[in-house]
Amino acid sequence: MIAEFGHAALIIALCLALVQAVVPMLGSFVGQRSWMRLGYSLAVGQFLFVAVSFACLAAAFLADDFTLKYVAQNSNTELPSYYKISAVWGAHEGSLLLWALILAGWSAAVALFSRALPLPMGGRVLSVLGAISVGFGLFLLFTSNPFARLLPVALLQGADLNPLLQDFGLIVHPPILYMGYVGFAVPFAFAIAALIGGQFDAAWARWSRPWINLAWMFLTLGITLGSWWAYYELGWGGWWFWDPVENASLMPWLVGTALMHSIAATEKRGVFRSWTLLLAIFAFSLSLLGTFLVRSGVLTSVHAFAADPQRGVFILIFLAIVIGGSLMLFALRGPAMQKVLAYSGWSRELMLLTNNVLLVSAMTMILVGTLYPLIADVLELGKISVGPPYFNFFFVPLVIGLLVAVGIAVTTRWRKTEGRLLLQKGALPLVISLLCALVAPLFLGADRSFSSYSAGAALSVFLALWVLATITSDLKDKIGTDLTRVAKFSRSYLGMQLAHTGLAVCVLGVGLSVAYDESRELRMQPGDSAQIASYQFQFVGIDRIPGPNFIAHRAEVRVLQQDRLVTSLFPEKRNYNAGGQVMTEAAIDPSLARDLYVSLGEPLGGNTWAISLQVKPFVRCIWLGGLMIALGGLLAAMDRRYRRQTRVVSAAKGTAL
Amino acid sequence: MHPIRRQRLQWVALIVVAASIAAALMAYMLGQNASYFYAPSQIVAGEAPIGVNIRAGGMVVEGSVDRSMDSLEVSFIVTDGLENLQVTYSGILPDLFAEGEAAIAAGKLDSKQILQATQVLAKHDENYMPPEVADTISEAYQRKQQHQPEPQEALQ
Numbered sequence: 097m098i099a100e101f102g103h104a105a106l107i108i109a110l111c112l113a114l115v116q117a118v119v120p121m122l123g124s125f126v127g128q129r130s131w132m133r134l135g136y137s138l139a140v141g142q143f144l145f146v147a148v149s150f151a152c153l154a155a156a157f158l159a160d161d162f163t164l165k166y167v168a169q170n171s172n173t174e175l176p177s178y179y180k181i182s183a184v185w186g187a188h189e190g191s192l193l194l195w196a197l198i199l200a201g202w203s204a205a206v207a208l209f210s211r212a213l214p215l216p217m218g219g220r221v222l223s224v225l226g227a228i229s230v231g232f233g234l235f236l237l238f239t240s241n242p243f244a245r246l247l248p249v250a251l252l253q254g255a256d257l258n259p260l261l262q263d264f265g266l267i268v269h270p271p272i273l274y275m276g277y278v279g280f281a282v283p284f285a286f287a288i289a290a291l292i293g294g295q296f297d298a299a300w301a302r303w304s305r306p307w308i309n310l311a312w313m314f315l316t317l318g319i320t321l322g323s324w325w326a327y328y329e330l331g332w333g334g335w336w337f338w339d340p341v342e343n344a345s346l347m348p349w350l351v352g353t354a355l356m357h358s359i360a361a362t363e364k365r366g367v368f369r370s371w372t373l374l375l376a377i378f379a380f381s382l383s384l385l386g387t388f389l390v391r392s393g394v395l396t397s398v399h400a401f402a403a404d405p406q407r408g409v410f411i412l413i414f415l416a417i418v419i420g421g422s423l424m425l426f427a428l429r430g431p432a433m434q435k436v437l438a439y440s441g442w443s444r445e446l447m448l449l450t451n452n453v454l455l456v457s458a459m460t461m462i463l464v465g466t467l468y469p470l471i472a473d474v475l476e477l478g479k480i481s482v483g484p485p486y487f488n489f490f491f492v493p494l495v496i497g498l499l500v501a502v503g504i505a506v507t508t509r510w511r512k513t514e515g516r517l518l519l520q521k522g523a524l525p526l527v528i529s530l531l532c533a534l535v536a537p538l539f540l541g542a543d544r545s546f547s548s549y550s551a552g553a554a555l556s557v558f559l560a561l562w563v564l565a566t567i568t569s570d571l572k573d574k575i576g577t578d579l580t581r582v583a584k585f586s587r588s589y590l591g592m593q594l595a596h597t598g599l600a601v602c603v604l605g606v607g608l609s610v611a612y613d614e615s616r617e618l619r620m621q622p623g624d625s626a627q628i629a630s631y632q633f634q635f636v637g638i639d640r641i642p643g644p645n646f647i648a649h650r651a652e653v654r655v656l657q658q659d660r661l662v663t664s665l666f667p668e669k670r671n672y673n674a675g676g677q678v679m680t681e682a683a684i685d686p687s688l689a690r691d692l693y694v695s696l697g698e699p700l701g702g703n704t705w706a707i708s709l710q711v712k713p714f715v716r717c718i719w720l721g722g723l724m725i726a727l728g729g730l731l732a733a734m735d736r737r738y739r740r741q742t743r744v745v746s747a748a749k750g751t752a753l
Numbered sequence: 754m755h756p757i758r759r760q761r762l763q764w765v766a767l768i769v770v771a772a773s774i775a776a777a778l779m780a781y782m783l784g785q786n787a788s789y790f791y792a793p794s795q796i797v798a799g800e801a802p803i804g805v806n807i808r809a810g811g812m813v814v815e816g817s818v819d820r821s822m823d824s825l826e827v828s829f830i831v832t833d834g835l836e837n838l839q840v841t842y843s844g845i846l847p848d849l850f851a852e853g854e855a856a857i858a859a860g861k862l863d864s865k866q867i868l869q870a871t872q873v874l875a876k877h878d879e880n881y882m883p884p885e886v887a888d889t890i891s892e893a894y895q896r897k898q899q900h901q902p903e904p905q906e907a908l909q
Contacts, residue, residue, distance in 0.1 A: 331848075457775065464779055468787070479790035479885050481808060481859075486786035490779070617844045619825055678848040697825075697845030706825055706845045 099164055102152025103243040106193075109145035109200065110233035112138050116203075116226030120219035124293075132219030136207040139222050142229060143204035146197045153193060153242050154184050162254050165246035166190060172254040172674045174645035175262070182267040183257040188407075189242035191270060195387070196232045198271070198278045203229065206282060206307070213303060220289035221282075228281055231414045239407045259646070259672045259679040265325030273318030273345060277383040279311025280348060283355065284380035287373045288422055291429040296373065301363035304376070306733045308359060309591075312352045313729035319345050320722030331680030331695040333615065333710045335718060338487040343466045344386030347459050351379045354455040356729075361448045365510055368445075370430040371452070377426060381419045382459070388415055389466070442513040447505035454498045461490040499559040499603060502596055503566040521573075525565030533558030540612060540713070556607020563600040567593050588735040595728025602721025608714040615693075615710035621703050629711040631692060632656045636664075638703060646670040648681070651705065653694045655685065662692070667707075669696045691715050788859060792889040793831060793838035796866060803862050809838055810857035810874075810886045818852055831856060833893040842870040849875035855886040 116138035123131025153166075157180045162168040170187045171180055185194040203225040210218055236242070286304040290296040322345065327335040336342060355375040362372045388411040465487055469480045507513070507521045536557045541548030571593065575581050614629045625634040636652040648668040655662045665683035672679065682695035690713045697706025790808045791801040801807055810831055817830035828841045829852075840858045850856055850873060860870035 461775075461779055465783065468783055472787075479808075479888075480787040481790070482783060483786045483788060483806070486782050489782050489786075617825055619823070680848055698850075700820060708845055 098152050098155050098159070099161065099243045099245070102149045102156070103241070105145045105149040105152065106196075106233070106237065106243070109142050109149060109196075110230065110237065112142040112145060113200075113226045113229035113233055116142060117223055117230050118226075119223075120226075121223035124216040124219045124223075129215055132215045135219045135222035135226070136211075139200070139203040139207035139225065142226070143197075143200040146193075146200040150184070150193055150197045153190060154181055157181065157184055160254065163245055163247060164242070165244045166242040167254065168246050169255050170257050172257065172645065174253070174673065175257060176644055178267065179257060179262050183261075185270050186257050186261045186266065189236070189240045189244075191274075192232065192236050192240050193242050194271060195274055195278060196229065196236060198274050199225070199229055199232060199281060202279055202282050206285075210303065214295075216293060217289055217295065217300075217303075220292055221285045224285035224288045225281060228285075228418070231418070235407075235410055235414065239410050253674065255674065259670065259677050263325070263329050265321065265329055269318060269321045269325050272314055272321060276311055276313075276315025276318050276352075277345075277348065277386060279307070279314055280352060280376075280380040280383045282307040282311060283376040284422070287376035288425065291373065291422075291425045294429065294432070296369055298363050298366060301359050301372070302738065305356075305359055305363065306735070306738045308352065308356055308376075309729050309733035312349070312356055313726045313733065315345070315349050315352060316722060316726040316729060319349055320719050320726065323722070324719045327715075328682055328684055331682045331708075333682070333693045333695070333708070333712065335609075335715065338465075338482075338484045340466050341386075341390050343462050343487075344382075344389045347462055347466075348379050348382040348386060350455045350459040350462070351375055351382055354452045354459075355379050357448045357451045357455075361445055365445060368449070368452075370426070373430055374426060375452075375456075377419075377422045381415070381422070382463075384411075384415050384418060388412065442504070442508055442515060442518055444505060444508040444510050444513070447501055447508050450501045451498065451505070454494050454501070458491055458494045461494075462487065495603070496555070496559060499563055499599070502599065503562045506566045506570045506596070521569060522566065525562060525569055529558050529561035529565050532561050537611075540608065550611040553608055553611035556603055556611070560600040560604040560607070563596055563603075567596055567600075586735055586737065588732040588737070591728040591730070591732030591735070593728070594731060595725045598721045598724025598726075598728060600721070601717050601724060605714050605717025605719075605721055609712050609718065612713040613710070613715075615708065615712075617697065617706060617708045619700060620705060620707045626709055628709050630657055631662065631711055633694065633709045635705075635707065638705065641668075643670065645674065646672045646679075649696065649699070651694075651696055651707070653683070653707070653709075655692055665692065665694045667694045667696045669699075686716060688716055688720070689714060790857075790885045790889075792833045792836075792893065794833055794836040794893060796838050796862065796868075797836040801862055803864060806859065806861060807868075808857055808859045808885075809840070809868055810855065811838070811889060812886070813850070813852050813854055813856050815852045829856075831858070833889045835893045838866070838868060840868045840870050840873075842873050846873055847875040851875070857885065 116135055119138075120132045120135035123129070123134070156164050156167050157171050158177060160167070160171065160173050160180075162171075166187070166189045170190070171183045175183065183190075185191040203222060206218075206225065207222060210221070213221070283304050286300065286307070290300050319342075322342070323335045326337070327333065355372065358368045358372045358375055361367050362369055388408070465482045468482060472478060472480045503525065504518065504522065507518055533554045537549050537551075537553045538546070540553055541550065574585070612629075616626060616628055618624075618626055620626070620635040622635055622637040625632055627633075632655070634654040634656065636654055638649055638651045641648045641650045648670045650666050650668045653665045653667065655665060663685040665685060667683040668681035670679045670681055671677075680695050680697075682693060684694075685692040690711060693708075693710040693712055695708045697708060699705055788806045788808050789801075790810070793809065793811050795801060796809060801809070811833040812831060814830040814832050814837065817828075819828045821827065824843070825845065826841065826843050827846065828839060830837045830839055832838070840860075842858065842860075854875065857874045858868055858870035859872040859874070860868050862868055
């Protein structure tokens with residue numbers, strides 16, 4: 097019964113979305129203010145109905161309603177209730193319902209918090225968001241209905257959620273990642289509305305900026321969490337695999353980052369206008385492409401849980417309409433938006449342009465590397481997979497260029513910066529970071545000697561310190577002798593500095609963990625020990641331990657450093673009762689300077705096991721940096737400027753009424 | 754030529770040159786780093802290059818997994834239903850690796866037509882088979898059908 101209720105709510109939400117897509121848009125052309133205003137209440141209404149539908153599906157999971165095919169396939173009576181809730185978005189249908197819910201949520205947020213927008217603009221934005229909702233509503237109801245019944249009931253217990261996904265990471269990673277993906281629908285809608293209305297000025301940029309920052313913040317957080325989850329859950333100790341699904345989330349992030357920087361120039365100086373519009377279109381298109389790649393089953397990827405060509409065709413058509421339509425509109429209207437303004441030499445505009453060129457190049461090469469195997473497969477050129485060396489070859493130099501530019505950009509001014517000033521400000525940070533970078537590997541290496549000197553570590557220390565030193569020098573200049581000036585810094589300035597600091601921390605983590613990673617896969621039996629870096633790992637023994645819905649082999653591994661006990665680690669190998677699946681549960685001793693990582697391989701007879709032992713210096717800085725970047729985005733989105741403007745506009749409207 | 758127009762032309766030329774170099778580089782790197790998938794019967798027929806990174810896969814033959822007694826060396830046989838391919842690997846096999854299940858190995862083929870794998874991937878859950886392996890097995894099955902008389906016809 098509750099499932100029918102949820103199904104009905106979803107259908108009603110689709111109808112509301114349809115009206116939301118059509119009526120305000122029509123209203124904006126014929127000048128019917130009430131039609132345009134309708135979009136606001138419809139967006140909120142649509143959100144409520146999708147939320148009811150989502151709640152119904154969650155209730156079906158909690159009640160173990162295995163008459164629902166989706167519940168039967170992805171849940172189990174033995175599953176703890178918090179995993180029953182997260183199982184709602186554990187597979188295709190439910191995760192799309194989550195997509196729809198989040199899209200409706202963003203639309204409702206626009207409706208509630210963008211009251212200050214001029215009515216035709218607001219109506220059109222909501223109308224575009226409504227149209228996207230219609231697309232996803234149709235997709236859900238016709239190809240991936242989570243409320244489809246499974247009669248007669250075949251499974252009394254349920255097939256169980258994939259054990260890989262029975263984890264805290266899965267509870268939080270997909271919703272946050274989707275918040276980011278779907279969040280780019282908002283700047284996309286703003287861009288389309290601007291193209292339709294021909295209004296594209298500094299005010300437009302100011303309206304869109306906080307939304308871009310928020311979506312980008314969620315996407316950053318989602319990618320960071322995904323990387324962290326892969327690290328501790330997949331049991332290999334890797335944190336980035338250039339897997340197509342990871343690439344699918346990185347591409348919109350790169351374009352979104354370019355967009356954040358480009359729109360800053362658009363707002364402040366009025367340059368790069370049509371480019372900004374194009375980036376807004378691309379960021380959302382790449383988010384859709386990501387959904388297509390992940391959810392259509394076209395990939396040979398560790399994430400390909402679902403495989404169904406019919407869905408792929410639907411998303412492909414949807415993608416063609418959205419990208420084709422918006423690019424067509426852009427081709428017609430975009431060039432007219434361009435305004436030529438002068439900037440020269442080492443201006444901030446030029447640095448932002450550099451940022452955009454590098455980020456978009458990185459996205460392009462990832463796009464080519466990710467789609468090439470698919471295209472080759474379609475053209476019957478053979479079944480190909482593109483390895484990490486391809487991606488690293490391009491990505492690493494582009495990121496190096498980016499970091500150098502970050503340090504320079506902090507010092508530059510709008511329009512024109514004297515070369516002398518740049519030299520004057522940049523010299524000290526350059527010298528400091530170069531010197532530290534040359535010396536640091538001597539202390540970081542395993543045996544503190546020249547033989548273990550790592551050029552990669554030196555390079556990453558240099559890049560990170562260069563960014564940090566230029567930031568510090570800029571802060572020092574701005575503060576001068578009067579410390580109270582800190583309080584006057586705008587949140588967007590602080591956000592920028594925090595995000596750039598996070599980038600430096602992340603780069604440090606990547607560079608040092610790659611340079612000094614030590615790992616071995618060994619055959620061990622109780623009593624055996626092995627030396628990795630400065631740590632001694634002792635395999636003490638192994639036990640069988642029952643879990644809520646699995647039975648685990650749990651090993652005890654003692655880690656000693658110079659005969660002093662550092663920690664005892666308990667990696668597990670779990671056999672899940674329902675699907676008979678085997679899962680590796682790595683044991684990690686985390687700290688900022690190094691992670692100790694132990695995972696069990698397979699039993700080799702008797703009490704002998706294959707065991708993977710790893711020491712990963714500074715690996716945690718990667719995710720710490722990611723968190724700082726995301727926080728920076730949040731801080732920038734909360735800048736007072738955006739709210740003050742809202743208040744001013746609403747005050748103006750108040751007097752007009 | 755008008756100076757602004759000349760400046761624009763210079764920019765366009767620069768972008769075209771840069772884009773061409775980037776495209777050429779990408780094509781080259783893709784060629785260097787793309788590894789092709791071969792079915793065991795293709796490898797036995799000598800279609801796969803030796804000493805180049807490739808991927809191969811199929812079903813792991815029952816009883817073929819042979820672990821060394823004193824190291825993590827392991828060897829096993831994958832089949833597409835027509836031919837067998839021997840794979841050797843050193844290290845931990847993935848959780849879902851099992852006899853009678855699909856697996857893909859990436860590595861280089863040696864002169865004895867043994868795949869020296871540097872990575873072994875197993876299917877991702879109990880319902881899912883890597884598309885390469887699924888295609889390979891169905892193609893092999895079709896080829897087998899072409900070589901043998903149709904059983905239905907024979908019965909009629």
